[in-house]
Amino acid sequence: MAETSASVEERAGMKTAQELADLEKLSATYEPDVNGPLVGQLQSSKILEAEYAGADPVYVRKTAALSPKYSNYRTIRGDGNCGWRALAFGYFELLLRTGDEKFIQNEMDRLKSLCSWMNEVGMSEYLYEDFVEETIELLKTISQSPAIDNPYDDTPVVEAFNRDDASNAIITHLKLLVSAHLRLHPDAYEAFIETSIEDYRSSQIEPYGVQIDHLGVKALVDVLFIPAGLVVEISYLDRSESDEVNVHKFEDESAPPKVTPAEDEAQKTLRMLYRPGHYDLIYKNGDLAPARIPVSYSATAAATTEGGVRVSMMLGTEYTRNPFCSSVFSSQVFTGGGGFDLCEEGYPGLLRGSTGSGLGSTDAMNKGKIDDAYTKLFKHSHYNTSHYQNVNFQPEMWSPQD
Structure with missing residues (x-):
């Protein structure tokens, strides 16, 4: 006996209702981890987005809106x-x-x-x-x-x-x-x-x-x-x-x-x-970074590190650990003393010279002394994409040498 159009619609409606019920159950009956640490380590909020990827569209929408903020x-x-x-x-x-x-x-x-x-x-x-x-x-x-x-x-x-x-x-x-x-x-x-x-x-x-x-x-x-x-x-x-x-x-x-x-x-x-x-x-974003520390150019421009590198080459007018760079900050980076800009447009983890010659052209670099200062400053800052506080950090990128 052929199935009537009404029965087909009814069966389709039941399937849709069941799918919605399954989504609601997946979203609403959240089961927290009862065996994990009492207080966990910091994790990327993108994990939350992935956790709800197959859930009710309302939850998908809301968790997707969480990670940018x-x-x-x-x-x-x-x-x-x-x-x-x-x-x-x-x-x-x-x-x-x-x-x-x-x-x-x-x-x-x-x-x-x-x-x-x-x-x-x-x-x-x-x-x-x-x-x-x-x-x-x-x-x-x-x-x-x-x-x-x-x-x-x-x-x-x-x-x-x-x-x-x-x-x-x-x-x-x-x-x-x-x-x-x-x-x-x-x-x-x-x-x-x-x-x-x-x-x-x-x-x-x-x-x-x-x-x-x-x-x-x-x-x-x-x-x-x-x-x-x-x-x-x-x-x-x-x-x-x-x-x-x-x-x-x-x-x-x-x-x-x-x-x-x-x-x-x-x-x-x-x-x-x-x-x-x-x-x-x-x-x-910014909760885990300290407030910006103003740096006086007049007080630091002439100061040098052990390797003869000017402090003004290593810091702009302001230093910030916030991984989200602003145009205000980028526009204030010095260009007269051969500095480097901590905010490469579109890629906050990349360092670039603020002049044509930049940091790489100094004599100190050739002596090998600037390498150590550069490495320590960069490696242990969240501008390093392998640092756990960098917004682009992925656990699989880490190695003991980092």
């Missing part, structure tokens, strides 16, 4: 504590990134003083003192040499948060602080929950392994970030019709609005990516 991301183990751990890690990472020993010391003193909250709500000191000690120890570590001398080297924080004892103790300390804060300031939060503050604290905040919800994030931001002048920004990867992720910013709403320089914003903003039931960390 967010260069890197960092995974957090999906063990039920990912939101707490992401916020805690990000807090320490931001403090280290300031490179300001006094600022970190002030935060250390502030967190010590907040023990009075826990005492006030009846928590015994012997129950929380070990957790507080781990927090203070990590603050001490990042406020002193060698960590404070290399504020963009996240190794001390990554290592601490990948030790179960330290990571879990810091999270527990923050949970107890938030619990005490909620009990002392119920009026600010109870309108947003269907139960009492006491029930909410005991069921959603204090238990270990219970994922943080929106209200918990707000309370932790109020306790930890806003008093320090820090901001938390969460990008929600959902099925809304927009072409980009939806971004919600937690900041001090009582402060007057102001224009914040991009470098200052990068130093003070923690960015998280939320997928159903899970948080990871993401980083905007």
Whole structure:
């Protein structure tokens, strides 16, 4: 018996519906890694784009729009504590990134003083003192040499948060602080929950392994970030019709609005990516690079290295580690002393001479002394395409000699 056109259309419709259901399942039931490191190393955000390449078109569109703005991301183990751990890690990472020993010391003193909250709500000191000690120890570590001398080297924080004892103790300390804060300031939060503050604290905040919800994030931001002048920004990867992720910013709403320089914003903003039931960390272009350092031509033009090479030949009017070159920066490179331009148009990893002769024509190059300076400066900068912070870096490009 021949199949009618109506039955063909019905069968085709069922197939399409099933395909959409499969796509939705692939996108919405994201399964975080429960066996990976507690806090992962930095990765290219293009990995996220590849991860969703076969998913629902909405997710494909949104992840494709992520990588041009967010260069890197960092995974957090999906063990039920990912939101707490992401916020805690990000807090320490931001403090280290300031490179300001006094600022970190002030935060250390502030967190010590907040023990009075826990005492006030009846928590015994012997129950929380070990957790507080781990927090203070990590603050001490990042406020002193060698960590404070290399504020963009996240190794001390990554290592601490990948030790179960330290990571879990810091999270527990923050949970107890938030619990005490909620009990002392119920009026600010109870309108947003269907139960009492006491029930909410005991069921959603204090238990270990219970994922943080929106209200918990707000309370932790109020306790930890806003008093320090820090901001938390969460990008929600959902099925809304927009072409980009939806971004919600937690900041001090009582402060007057102001224009914040991009470098200052990068130093003070923690960015998280939320997928159903899970948080990871993401980083905007420039978050991982320090602010530009002005270089005075008059002070450096005559200075020379051991090999007789002028400093002005090695630096332009400004030096930046930001891998995304601007026309402003490129136009300011000196051309009078035989320098080189760190920004080759279309290829930020390539060095070129700023004059016809350029760096390669100097006598010092022939003596072999400039080679060493050039090699060390270039090899260990992200302008080297084999450096892990270069935007064009691929893991397979690395070798032990790099």
